[in-house]
Amino acid sequence: MKLTKFAFYNYNLFTQMVDVILGLQWGDEGKGKVVDYFAPAYDIVARFQGGPNAGHTLYVDNKKVVLHQIPSGIFHQEKINIIGGGVVLDPVTLKKECDNVASFGIDVKKNLYISERTNLILPTHRALDKASEMQKGEGKIGSTLKGIGPAYMDKTGRNALRVGELLNRNFTSQYIKLRMKHQRLLDNFGFNEDISQWEEEFFEAIEFLRELNIINGEYFINNKITEGKKVLAEGAQAALLDIDFGTYPFVTSSNTISAGVCTGLGIAPQKIKEVYGITKSYCTRVGSGPFPTELFDQNGEKLREIGTEFGATTGRPRRCGWIDLVALRFACMINGATQVIMTKADVLDSFEELKVCTAYNVDGRTTQQLPLQMERHNIEPLYQSFKGWNTNSSVITAGENLPADMKNYINFINEYLGCPVKYVSNGPGREQIVSL
Template identity: 45%
Template sequence: MDPAPCLFPAAGQRPPAPPCLGRVVLPSASAAEESSAAAAARRRLESLGQVVGVLGTQWGDEGKGKLVDILARRFDVVARCQGGANAGHTVYNSEGKKFSLHLVPSGILNENTQCVIGNGTVVHLPGLFKEIDELESNGVSCEGRILVSDRAHLLFDFHQVLDGLREAELGNSFIGTTKRGIGPCYSNKFIRNGLRVSDLRHMDTFCAKLNTLMKDAAMRFKGFEYSSKTLKEEVDKYKRFAERLGPYITDTVHFMNESILQKEKILVEGGQATMLDIDFGTYPFVTSSSPSSGGICTGLGIAPGSIHDLIGVVKAYTTRVGSGPFPTELLGKTGDLLRASGMEFGTTTGRPRRCGWLDIVALKYCCQINGFSSLNLTKLDVLSGLKEIKLGISYCTKDGKTIESFPADLDLLEQIKVKYEAMPGWEEDISLIQDYNDLPKTARLYVERIEELVNIPVHYIGVGPGRDALIYK
């Protein structure tokens, strides 16, 4: 019997690809055999470059996971570049089984795809193993298909405790985090006392490093206490984790760049969204990483010139979870209707999402920052039945002065007035439509008006939760 391949490579060494790794090629068909919808899908997918990023353009929850899941069939590698278990992606397999993923890239449902958790992420190992166990129990093979960066930071259970203590400290000014420990973990990363996945290779020094981390936390938060017993229990737990994680640990910077050199197709799955970016979002009501296009490079260690296409995912309306300004928010019956029709409850937290009209000012701002080549407009079907649909096309001050771009000043954001453009709605159920030309005329006018306002084409239109409920334009 041949020896099993080593899946715990030395630094700089590329791990072996699983036997199923290989680019998926859609079967060709003659023009006569192929429907117009199938032809549009084939042309659109074949037009994508070697390295493609899928990023959120609002406050998250736009439906990125579904597009990644669909596109992954044509890619060799799907990678996460930032964030952690605060990013919830809901995807469905070919049998309609629902999976809620947080750390594992959505491409895992496609058996030909290698999944990478990059250096820019923060990894909660109990959560990661829970996801892997759930996938495996539902027949999704993970062995040899998930690579975890040795440079990624470890997120511990006590980080989640600190997250809650920090929110309690803020009182009525709380940020509304997922309380998954993301902020405290990134804080340790940036003050340079965090632990990384590579530290699991050196358990002889792991205890001392973790002790320093927990001691600092106890000094900062009066409500956080630990003892030598709890420290030992945590170290013992991570000794077991280190053994199990061993086959997954990889120098993913080397892996990603080798994949680019070997012309493998790479899909990058963003978490959260640009309006939650630590620099560009509604600070401080943001996440602790960079879910905009720059985060792809820093979170995976690939050069900007390697990225060929960036797809921005945007809902046909706007939602956000947690605190912070929301200029187009609807607080009445229409907002409640969107929430109910769109099943707007957080994948990670279950919290009801705040709903409002599509904010074109915020969308244009995000498009400028990211340089999208196309957009994926999701949940267009949720707007069915509305007699009138509005687009928030500009902001102005109380005295009527136009604001040219999305402002950083939160006080100004809380006071601005939104100028809306009203468009006629449609009554038809569009959830089974696959050809763009079969959409109601008013639905097409809505899509085309968005394209006109942001000057970026909408190439993908979601009309339902399933894999097949996507129109290629």
């Protein structure tokens, strides 16, 4: 039999219709506001990984809203919002979020869709998270105790319950089987807290979840792309918390980098076009883990006070420091960042002098590379100083009107990263983003 060449060529398969927004530091860069700002240009906003340990802050009608699991495009009623299969979902948290969003007149049953492959966080996952962190004592990693790690462990261990299984009649028996397995682990930890209230809330939320749009996520999103719809993929946490490339072991349990878009949503790499990386104009971190540029002086306190640096999910004070370009360039590299968005530039308005970390002294050796397991090394940040701009930048609406010293600061970062800073956020409001 003579074989003929495959002549059909589907150009839609190679259409780049997916842009990505993700954090380039340790989280809290302002992803929620940025996604909300960009959402009008897209048809779909999709979360591709993470869980309720994320906290994306928006201001809607001058009211602060923190989203933990729902994509940040939810307040655009005409946009489709998807929770992808790479997410671990807490039904209780989701129900509370949906109730809050509904109070703004948004009908989540119309524009929120959940992939049937999305893994569920059970009450016992939260208990296991707490028991494990308590046992670690001083070696704890700073978990948010939301059950994220144990839920991902069940996923990789092939034990997880997924959203699609809610539609099966034997879901309760599957739940009991997994709960019994978790109980044995909790007994080994000596954990004896009563979580019956957690379970009651869980099953109430499960009934609510069944009323939402549960979809075959991969076919759904790829069909939309083929139809010419534009997708904005929204990351949670940030690059330096990636399970593989972050400051291990002080990381989250998922792939937070751009590669996670493909595995979390079920789309091919060639469909990704722009990768918008977000960084603050300085650095923050919540919880334990290495932080070379952390400040323990008056400047660190000033950054925390002006920037209101307290965790959106935990409320914990954030550790603050100067911007770290060594870590930032690493994050741009592994994500293939095409554009950088700098947030909270206005926080630096009143500083006379600014510092930028351009290299590390690691155990007596100068390097511009991120070392493995940073906490095992003596790392001294090497700085370059810049003059502060001492101007109220929050009222500026055009890039050409930014202070000259701010432009110098940004231009140096552009040159170091090899990736342009295209937008500067200069306040919490939706409209406070300046295009460069």
